[in-house]
Amino acid sequence: MKQPSRLGAWIAMVVGASYFLIPLLATFEFSLRMRRGEYSLDAYRVVFADPQFQATFGYSIVMALVTIVMGVLLVVPTAYWVHLRMPKLRPVVEFITLLPLVIPAIVIVFGYLRMYNSSSFIPLTGSERATDFLLMCSYVTLSLPYMYRSVDTGLRTIDIRTLTEAAEVLGASTPTILLKVIFPNIASAILSGAFLTFAVVIGEFTMASLLDRPAFGPYLQLIGANRAYEPSALAVIAFLLTWASMGLIQVFSRNTTSRKSS
Amino acid sequence: MAFLDISHLQKHFGTQTAVKDFSIAIEKGEFITFLGPSGCGKTTILRMLAGFESPSSGHIVFDGQDVTQVRTNQRNVGMVFQSYALFPNMTVAQNIGFGLKVANVPQNQIDARVQEMLALIKLDKLADRYPWQMSGGQQQRVALARALANQPKVLLLDEPLSALDAKIRISLREEIRSLQRALNITTVFVTHDQEEALSISDRIVVLNEGGVEQIGTPSEIYNFPRTRFVASFIGTLNQVNATVADVAAGIVTVGEQRLTSSQPLTGLQAGQRCLLALRPEAVSLGSPEAGKNNLQAVVDDVSFLGSIVRIRTKANDEVFSLDVFNDPNRPLPPRGSTVNLSFAPENLLVLP
Numbered sequence: 001m002k003q004p005s006r007l008g009a010w011i012a013m014v015v016g017a018s019y020f021l022i023p024l025l026a027t028f029e030f031s032l033r034m035r036r037g038e039y040s041l042d043a044y045r046v047v048f049a050d051p052q053f054q055a056t057f058g059y060s061i062v063m064a065l066v067t068i069v070m071g072v073l074l075v076v077p078t079a080y081w082v083h084l085r086m087p088k089l090r091p092v093v094e095f096i097t098l099l100p101l102v103i104p105a106i107v108i109v110f111g112y113l114r115m116y117n118s119s120s121f122i123p124l125t126g127s128e129r130a131t132d133f134l135l136m137c138s139y140v141t142l143s144l145p146y147m148y149r150s151v152d153t154g155l156r157t158i159d160i161r162t163l164t165e166a167a168e169v170l171g172a173s174t175p176t177i178l179l180k181v182i183f184p185n186i187a188s189a190i191l192s193g194a195f196l197t198f199a200v201v202i203g204e205f206t207m208a209s210l211l212d213r214p215a216f217g218p219y220l221q222l223i224g225a226n227r228a229y230e231p232s233a234l235a236v237i238a239f240l241l242t243w244a245s246m247g248l249i250q251v252f253s254r255n256t257t258s259r260k261s262s
Numbered sequence: 263m264a265f266l267d268i269s270h271l272q273k274h275f276g277t278q279t280a281v282k283d284f285s286i287a288i289e290k291g292e293f294i295t296f297l298g299p300s301g302c303g304k305t306t307i308l309r310m311l312a313g314f315e316s317p318s319s320g321h322i323v324f325d326g327q328d329v330t331q332v333r334t335n336q337r338n339v340g341m342v343f344q345s346y347a348l349f350p351n352m353t354v355a356q357n358i359g360f361g362l363k364v365a366n367v368p369q370n371q372i373d374a375r376v377q378e379m380l381a382l383i384k385l386d387k388l389a390d391r392y393p394w395q396m397s398g399g400q401q402q403r404v405a406l407a408r409a410l411a412n413q414p415k416v417l418l419l420d421e422p423l424s425a426l427d428a429k430i431r432i433s434l435r436e437e438i439r440s441l442q443r444a445l446n447i448t449t450v451f452v453t454h455d456q457e458e459a460l461s462i463s464d465r466i467v468v469l470n471e472g473g474v475e476q477i478g479t480p481s482e483i484y485n486f487p488r489t490r491f492v493a494s495f496i497g498t499l500n501q502v503n504a505t506v507a508d509v510a511a512g513i514v515t516v517g518e519q520r521l522t523s524s525q526p527l528t529g530l531q532a533g534q535r536c537l538l539a540l541r542p543e544a545v546s547l548g549s550p551e552a553g554k555n556n557l558q559a560v561v562d563d564v565s566f567l568g569s570i571v572r573i574r575t576k577a578n579d580e581v582f583s584l585d586v587f588n589d590p591n592r593p594l595p596p597r598g599s600t601v602n603l604s605f606a607p608e609n610l611l612v613l614p
Contacts, residue, residue: 159345166347168334169312170361170412180360184351 031232060216154189271320298469340409517578545584
């Protein structure tokens with residue numbers, strides 16, 4: 001029997017890929033043009049040498065790591081508890097975790113400013129550290145849909161109830177069960193959520209800008225408004241970071257899948 | 263007082279009653295099986311013993327201590343699950359040593375105990391394997407070792423053989439029984455497989471719709487079922503409608519034919535309809551025998567089952583099946599022929 005032609009599928013794929021790749025390649029090509037008449041990595045050299053880049057990038061990395069830790073500590077026990085004891089509440093919790101996708105970041109941050117301004121009952125914007133804490137909380141909120149989805153998917157792949165009961169009957173307490181049984185068995189799902197959170201936090205602009213914190217997102221905007229070649233270099237760097245995160249998700253999920261299917 | 267004492271245990275889920283007033287006293291080292299169809303309450307009772315479910319009323323006492331309100335992780339019971347429930351992130355050795363580690367036992371003692379348990383289940387060489395690298399039978403043996411490593415007071419087995427293929431099931435069944443005997447550990451086993459229950463248990467509790475139908479040794483349950491449910495649930499049984507003729511003499515009638523039972527006709531009156539229960543292997547084919555019940559029947563079907571031949575006959579529209587050993591030198595009765603069925607009065611049970 002004649003095989004159906006795959007030409008159409010190939011054309012669709014090439015058109016789709018071009019839509020994404022051509023602007024990216026153009027940006028990359030432009031970022032190499034800083035030196036007249038020849039390609040060079042000067043724009044990257046300038047960016048990496050800029051103390052503001054180092055400071056804002058470092059700040060965002062630290063914020064991303066803290067956000068990941070807080071997100072994991074908040075989401076894993078919640079999702080575990082919902083799966084184990086309150087499965088009927090799962091749609092409600094899923095809806096709540098999806099709200100940050102529906103409510104624009106600007107609305108959330110104005111809410112924060114109204115609730116936690118320096119003359120409010122909880123004046124979190126009154127000091128730098130407290131504002132950092134508020135920013136971290138806002139990042140946890142923003143990344144909630146990704147972290148919750150990843151953890152929820154991970155929890156669905158294991159028989160939580162039986163594993164919990166097996167550990168309980170062997171004398172384990174709930175914290176021990178979470179730490180020794182649940183966390184390790186959904187490690188790849190947590191890592192997926194962590195990489196997505198990292199990608200979200202590293203380039204986030206609205207929250208950091210309106211809370212006036214020295215994050216990488218506002219720096220990207222600032223450079224973009226004032227320089228020619230460096231913004232392209234920064235855009236490529238940001239893309240590479242995001243892709244590295246996605247690649248790592250693939251690596252970890254593939255390892256888990258191959259282990260489970262063997 | 264018994265080692266494991268369960269008294270007046272009840273469990274309600276909303277308006278539904280899962281377990282009705284369940285009581286049993288189990289001695290140290292006894293192997294008890296809860297047997298019944300799906301939804302009969304056997305697993306619910308086991309889960310209450312483990313502490314996963316709280317009883318609506320009643321008490322559970324382990325070795326003189328009332329554990330009804332004690333949390334699962336404080337009860338010191340071992341449990342083996344149908345789905346093995348090994349921790350996928352841990353090796354065989356780590357799985358077996360998990361309970362000891364949780365109990366803060368020194369590492370050298372954990373290692374020694376793990377080695378001992380591995381030797382017991384004959385998997386010494388697989389200590390560093392992960393569960394996904396092992397067969398179902400091996401995983402269940404590891405689960406058994408893990409359950410026994412903490413030296414629990416009671417071992418609970420929740421259909422541990424159901425997920426395994428037939429051959430492994432039989433060998434593991436024998437292994438569980440010999441380990442249980444060697445360790446003299448009080449064991450409660452839940453199954454819906456009557457053959458498993460009959461082959462492995464000291465006593466069987468037959469459950470139906472949350473209540474106990476009968477408690478007895480495998481022989482008592484098989485040979486002398488006390489209710490219609492037990493009679494129909496355990497093994498193949500001829501169930502024939504009859505009428506009580508004489509309670510004192512144990513005489514019943516099937517159509518015009520009179521049969522005698524030496525079992526007491528408890529709760530029955532003359533003229534009352536009743537159910538006769540008779541195992542196929544208790545019936546023999548041949549000339550009428552003195553001192554036995556003799557019944558004239560017509561051969562309806564002959565099924566060759568290998569070493570056994572099952573012959574289905576009809577007497578007064580009631581079906582009587584009998585099993586005879588296959589003998590190539592002995593011709594089987596043809597369909598439609600009239601034969602004489604003989605069986606001893608003590609093998610004929612009369613149920614209300």
